[in-house]
Amino acid sequence: MVSSLTRNWQSFGRRRRRPNYLHVTVGICVAVPMFLVYSSLHCMPNEPALVSIAIFNLLFIFLIFPLEGPLLRKVFLLFSGNIVGLAWYLLQSSFRAASAYYLEVSAFKVIYVVMGPIINLIWIVSVWSLGLSLLAPTQRRSEKEKEGVS
Numbered sequence: 001m002v003s004s005l006t007r008n009w010q011s012f013g014r015r016r017r018r019p020n021y022l023h024v025t026v027g028i029c030v031a032v033p034m035f036l037v038y039s040s041l042h043c044m045p046n047e048p049a050l051v052s053i054a055i056f057n058l059l060f061i062f063l064i065f066p067l068e069g070p071l072l073r074k075v076f077l078l079f080s081g082n083i084v085g086l087a088w089y090l091l092q093s094s095f096r097a098a099s100a101y102y103l104e105v106s107a108f109k110v111i112y113v114v115m116g117p118i119i120n121l122i123w124i125v126s127v128w129s130l131g132l133s134l135l136a137p138t139q140r141r142s143e144k145e146k147e148g149v150s
Contacts, residue, residue, distance in 0.1 A: 019066030023074060027061040030075055034082050049089040052120045056085055060128060069135040077134060081127040088123045 035057060039050055060081060065074055096112060 017068070020068070021066070023065040023071050024061060026071060027065040027074065027078060030078060031057040031061055031082075034079070038082070038086065048116065048120070049085070052089075052124065053082060053085045056081060056124045056127070059124070060131065064128070064131050064135065067135055073134065074131075077127075077131040081131070084123055084127050088120075092119070 035050075035054060038053060057078070060078055064077070
């Protein structure tokens, strides 16, 4: 008699997939030069902007790049996410400058400090989820191909 643990191991053992470490390595090799270029730009001296882009890069590389999917699509998504982050901070800094000019309220600075990380999470989560949704058809297609071969 076969125990239930052995039966489950046998039926689900083949579905286990290893992360694609080559894609993670390529992602790191792409993200580091992009980050160095962003840190040298004169239009973005904002340190929280660099921290948020670095957090986005780390999350994106270690959570998206190990998944199945074309490497070129992942690199494009990483690059476009960094561009969205840069545009987000340019828009955010212009909004902060305009509000400081017109409002001149010190309470706005406190609100900005408190709400800044939450506002940063909006673009990070949005771009990350968009990347997941663009890689999902690749996952389903590969599963259908494997079922058709078996």
